[in-house]
Structure formats: C-alpha cells, structure tokens
Amino acid sequence: MQQMINQMMTQNFFHDGFGKFDNINYPKLNMEELKDKYILKFELAGMDKKNIKLSLKDTILVLEGERKSSKEDKSKDYVKQEMFYGKFKRVVQLPDNIIVNKMENKFENGILTLSIPKKKVSEPKYRILKIN
16 A cells, blocks of 8 residues: 555656756757758747857757747746747757758748758779789
C-alpha cells in the first residue's frame, strides 16, 4: 500500500506544459533533401522579420531572434500558456556539399524557407593497385 501511495505522489498527473519552455527545438524545422538542393523550413508564426537574424559560417547555420509579446499580455493571469515568447537560437549543422553563396531565403506567412544548392560531387575514381 505504501509503495502505491509513493508512486502516486511522484507521478505528475497534471503535467501539460506548465513551466519553462524548452527552446532548444524552437523554431520547429523541416529539412528536405532534393536532387540538387536542400530545403529548410522554419516555423516562425507571429514573428516580424526584423526580429530574426540568420547567419552562416562554413556549414553552421544559426537562426536567432526574439518573439515579443504585446504589453497587454504581460498583465494577464494565464491558466495555460503554450505560445513561446522570448529569445531563441537554433543552430543547424548543414552537410558539407552546399553552395553557400547561392543560398536563397524567403519569409512568408510565418515560414522562413531556405533553399541551399548542392555541389556536384564527382564519383571518386578508383584503380586497382598491384601488390608487390
């Protein structure tokens, strides 16, 4: 009986997202590989593009910014708040076969879409060597 009570006390029956927001995976990302390019789509609903910064060094893509809430929202007492407000930073390691200077981006309807062309990789040439 005591074990059952202890188990009930340690379970969190009301866990539904209250508490600190985990922004490690914010914004959400879809990455698609096509024959000639990579397409990355970041979900940034409600964001203004002036609050978003995108940078690329070698093959490390960094997306950072801040989603601001209106002043009137700060005075409300929420029963539940799942919408993320605050600063974020998302780092994505891209493949080595990208053409950095031809990357294009478009921000539309809360979706930031990046199109990154691939380098054409030649097949390695092999030859059989004679063992002496």
